[in-house]
Amino acid sequence: MPSAPPIDDAPDIRAAASAPGAPATAAAPRFEARDVDGIAWVRASGRWTAMALSSRSTWTALSGALQGMPAREDLGWDLRDIEPLDHIGAQLLWNHWGQAWPKRLVLEAPHQAVLDQCAQFTCSLPVEVPPTTAERLKTFAHLGTRLAIALRDFVRLIGQFALDIGTLVRAPHRGPWRDLSGQLYQFGATALPITALVGLLIGVVLAYLTSQQLRQYGAETFIVNILGLALVRELGPVLAAVLVAGRSGSAITAQIGVMRVTEELDAMRVMGIPHGFRLVMPRVLALAIAMPLISLWTSMSALLGGMIVADLSLGISPAFFLQALPRAVAMTNLWLALGKSAVFGIMIALVACHFGMRVQPNTESLGRRTTSSVVTSITVVILIDALFAVLFRGTGFR
Amino acid sequence: MIETPAPDVPHLVEIRHLWTVFESPDGEEQVVHQDLDLDIRRGEVLSLVGGSGTGKTVLLRQILGLERPARGEVRVLGQKPGQHGAGGAAKVGMLFQRGALFSAFSVLENIAFPLRELRLLPDALIRDAALVKLQMVGLGPEHAGKRPSDLSGGMIKRVALARALIMDPPLLLLDEPTAGLDPESSDGFCDLLRGLHRELGLTVVMVTHDLDTLFDLSTRIAVLADRRVIIAGRPREVIAHPHPFIREYFLGGRGRRALEALHDAPAEAAPGSAGTPHR
Numbered sequence: 001m002p003s004a005p006p007i008d009d010a011p012d013i014r015a016a017a018s019a020p021g022a023p024a025t026a027a028a029p030r031f032e033a034r035d036v037d038g039i040a041w042v043r044a045s046g047r048w049t050a051m052a053l054s055s056r057s058t059w060t061a062l063s064g065a066l067q068g069m070p071a072r073e074d075l076g077w078d079l080r081d082i083e084p085l086d087h088i089g090a091q092l093l094w095n096h097w098g099q100a101w102p103k104r105l106v107l108e109a110p111h112q113a114v115l116d117q118c119a120q121f122t123c124s125l126p127v128e129v130p131p132t133t134a135e136r137l138k139t140f141a142h143l144g145t146r147l148a149i150a151l152r153d154f155v156r157l158i159g160q161f162a163l164d165i166g167t168l169v170r171a172p173h174r175g176p177w178r179d180l181s182g183q184l185y186q187f188g189a190t191a192l193p194i195t196a197l198v199g200l201l202i203g204v205v206l207a208y209l210t211s212q213q214l215r216q217y218g219a220e221t222f223i224v225n226i227l228g229l230a231l232v233r234e235l236g237p238v239l240a241a242v243l244v245a246g247r248s249g250s251a252i253t254a255q256i257g258v259m260r261v262t263e264e265l266d267a268m269r270v271m272g273i274p275h276g277f278r279l280v281m282p283r284v285l286a287l288a289i290a291m292p293l294i295s296l297w298t299s300m301s302a303l304l305g306g307m308i309v310a311d312l313s314l315g316i317s318p319a320f321f322l323q324a325l326p327r328a329v330a331m332t333n334l335w336l337a338l339g340k341s342a343v344f345g346i347m348i349a350l351v352a353c354h355f356g357m358r359v360q361p362n363t364e365s366l367g368r369r370t371t372s373s374v375v376t377s378i379t380v381v382i383l384i385d386a387l388f389a390v391l392f393r394g395t396g397f398r
Numbered sequence: 399m400i401e402t403p404a405p406d407v408p409h410l411v412e413i414r415h416l417w418t419v420f421e422s423p424d425g426e427e428q429v430v431h432q433d434l435d436l437d438i439r440r441g442e443v444l445s446l447v448g449g450s451g452t453g454k455t456v457l458l459r460q461i462l463g464l465e466r467p468a469r470g471e472v473r474v475l476g477q478k479p480g481q482h483g484a485g486g487a488a489k490v491g492m493l494f495q496r497g498a499l500f501s502a503f504s505v506l507e508n509i510a511f512p513l514r515e516l517r518l519l520p521d522a523l524i525r526d527a528a529l530v531k532l533q534m535v536g537l538g539p540e541h542a543g544k545r546p547s548d549l550s551g552g553m554i555k556r557v558a559l560a561r562a563l564i565m566d567p568p569l570l571l572l573d574e575p576t577a578g579l580d581p582e583s584s585d586g587f588c589d590l591l592r593g594l595h596r597e598l599g600l601t602v603v604m605v606t607h608d609l610d611t612l613f614d615l616s617t618r619i620a621v622l623a624d625r626r627v628i629i630a631g632r633p634r635e636v637i638a639h640p641h642p643f644i645r646e647y648f649l650g651g652r653g654r655r656a657l658e659a660l661h662d663a664p665a666e667a668a669p670g671s672a673g674t675p676h677r
Contacts, residue, residue: 050565051488054516063520086566088513091527113597121533122526125506126540362501362547 028058029082029089031065039104040074045081048089066096076104085111087118094118154354160276161284161350167277179282187248187283188290192297194247195240199298202239203231203305211313220314224321227306228329233396236299237337238385241344244287244294245377249352252283253373256356257366265357275357284349291345292338299337332396340388344381351377410569410601411438411461416470418453418460430456432625434470440568443595443602443615444630448622449643454605457622458571461603462492474569487512491562495573497554499546499561506532506542509561531560536590552583556590563594572604576611588614609648621647 029052031044046052053059079085079093094115099122107115131139168175210226256279259265268275303325310316355373359366418431430453438444446454459465460472463480472479475489499508510528513519529539535556546554555575562570575591576584588611595602595615606612612619613633620630623643629636637648 049488050513054488054518056518059518087530088519088523088527088565091523091530095523095526117534117597118526118530121530123529123533123539125525125529125542128543360547362545364502 028052028055029062033069039076041076041078041104042069043078043081044093045083047084048082048092049084049086050088053088053092062092066092073103075102077102077106079105079107079111082107082111085114087114090114090118091122094122150354150358153358154350157276157280157350157354157357161280164274164277164281168281176278176282179278180286183282183286184290186251187244187286188293191244191247191290191294195243195294195298196301198239198243199236199301200305202235203227203302203307204309206230206235206302207306207309208313211309215314220316221320221324223306223310223314223316224324225328227303227310228325229333229397231302231306232299232329233333233337234385234389236302237295237341237344238381239302240295240298241291241341241348241381241385242378243298244291244345245348245381246374248287249348249377250370250374252349252352253356253359253370254366256353257359257369260357260359261361261363261366263361280350280353283353284346287345287349288342289345291348292341295337295341295344296334330396336388336392336396340385343384343388347380347384348377351380408440409437410440410475411436411603412471412473413437413457413461414471414473416457416460416472417468418456418465419468429625431467431622434622434626436620436627436630438569438601438603439618440601441599442617443604444618444620445612445616446603446605446620446622447612447647449647452622452625454622455573458492458573458603458605461571462490487562487567488565489567489569491565491567491570493555493558493562493570493572493575495577497546497558499549499554499558501546503546504542505537505544505546505549505557508546508557509564511561512564528560528564531564532557534563534594535560536586551578552580552587555579555587559590559594563598566598568599568601570600570602572602572606574606574608575604576606576608584608584611591615 027046029044029046029048031042033040033042035041053062077093077097082089090111099119101119207223207227210223211220214220214223214226256265259279265275268278307318307321310321311318352373355369355376359369413434413436416431416434416436417429418434420428420430422428430451434457436457446457448454456465460467461474461479463472463474463478479490499505500511503511506525506528507514509531510524513524513527514521529542532542533539537553537556537560541549541553541557546557549557559575572591576587579587591602592615594600602615604611604615616633618630619633619636620627621636621639621641621644622628623641628641629639629644636644
């Protein structure tokens with residue numbers, strides 16, 4: 001091990017240095033300072049690699065020692081004992097030197113090559129000019145344009161759907177029936193367990209809540225009216241729609257979005273197969289058919305939950321419950337709920353397709369559009385529900 | 399061609415008696431690798447060659463620890479693969495076929511990601527190191543702020559290579575490094591790989607169907623056929639092997655044209671003259 005490095009003031013000592021280094025050590029990166037003939041030398045040794053530096057104790061010790069070292073111009077550096085030196089270690093040294101070669105430096109050729117690369121390529125990032133107020137205003141104003149474009153696209157989607165329905169009616173044998181049946185199964189049949197569970201639990205909760213109040217007034221039998229009207233007319237359809245929006249809406253957006261990422265949409269267009277007819281229409285039709293059925297199913301299971309609780313907590317027998325239900329809830333309410341659900345289904349599918357088509361070919365956009373799709377479709381469902389409540393405020397009550 | 403390293407250097411990757419079995423949905427078993435042995439020596443550029451479905455990419459994934467063999471053992475740097483934990487990027491670098499850049503990050507953030515995940519080194523050091531790597535793969539600092547979606551295919555590969563190399567791993571795996579690149583970019587990429595191999599002393603394992611790349615870079619070629627490595631040797635030895643797959647693969651029309659890169663006629667390498675089966 002060289003006890004004293006060669007002393008030479010010439011800066012080109014770097015190129016000349018070729019003395020055999022110390023045997024490779026598996027030691028942590030470190031350095032020590034010593035004076036040789038009045039010149040301060042720093043002798044670095046050990047493994048100056050990303051792997052060695054990624055241990056917390058090593059890094060703390062080394063960075064602390066580097067910071068504690070006086071930044072002297074005439075400091076000499078001896079790197080011959082470093083084995084190995086990789087780009088991270090070299091970068092650390094280079095940055096410590098203030099991105100300039102020290103006046104006195106001895107090292108070996110491979111280390112020289114690594115350090116040369118750091119020296120050659122270290123640079124500052126191109127500065128990004130901060131946007132001016134005018135540019136910011138322009139970006140902000142552009143939001144309006146983008147919103148208008150999105151709305152226009154959505155209206156176009158609805159129009160295209162209407163036209164596609166027309167095409168289907170004129171030539172039903174050319175319709176994408178296999179797609180439709182697949183989507184029906186996927187959106188409808190596979191949603192049955194979860195909607196049944198959620199419906200049942202909501203029925204139980206609502207029945208317990210109302211039974212407490214009704215008992216105070218001695219109006220126990222009215223639980224049939226309350227549960228019947230609330231579940232059949234409002235909660236069943238809305239609950240089912242929210243669940244389906246989260247479940248199938250996100251699936252549609254992700255499916256169409258991935259088709260955009262993998263260029264499947266472009267491939268379809270090149271073959272002359274319209275997206276509206278093959279992708280949008282079967283999904284919208286499937287949800288238009290499946291949604292009322294799921295909503296009916298959810299209401300049924302919610303009523304079942306309510307019936308069980310009415311029996312348990314108020315002593316109202318299921319037989320009485322079923323007998324009183326048709327008298328309490330007019331049939332109109334059921335038709336209203338089914339119609340409303342069909343509109344929910346159509347809107348969920350259209351919103352999901354709209355956002356799916358707007359996915360840009362990268363994963364970030366896919367995630368963002370799927371989120372917006374679900375949020376928008378749930379909002380739309382609630383909006384439409386409110387609209388129905390206002391429009392049909394005089395219908396179905398006794 | 400890159401200079402062949404001495405044959406007695408220690409093995410970086412050891413694959414012993416490896417079995418890979420895929421189970422199809424109807425319960426049928428399909429054996430992809432049967433009792434496969436392969437050693438990868440320090441400092442070499444080994445190409446894996448084989449027909450479609452012979453399990454080249456699967457073998458790469460097993461070296462990475464992304465998949466586990468049904469039987470047998472894979473050792474990378476004396477360890478089981480996939481057990482490197484944090485800092486795994488310092489052991490093995492992988493260039494995926496389509497780059498696998500994180501689309502939510504900029505180019506510089508992509509390259510710096512393995513270092514930043516250590517949550518130890520200062521940001522300035524990480525940024526400088528990532529910028530150095532970006533320029534080492536031949537891209538200017540003006541690309542640092544771009545998103546992966548704004549890059550061309552060749553640039554994506556270069557950025558992915560820079561990310562694979564950020565912690566200077568001794569082992570670099572490449573899956574179809576030149577697939578989807580135009581000839582000029584392919585040549586540029588080969589030059590880049592050759593330069594990096596020389597400068598960083600890398601060991602490279604690659605899967606490629608591009609015969610130009612294959613002969614340009616490989617110091618050794620391992621041929622997968624009949625569910626095992628039928629031969630692993632220097633390009634000239636491999637070409638001379640009499641196995642029908644090799645005759646068809648290398649001595650077909652495309653193969654002959656690419657072989658001209660070897661600078662002497664393949665006719666000299668008559669069957670059986672130099673080829674020694676691996677096992």
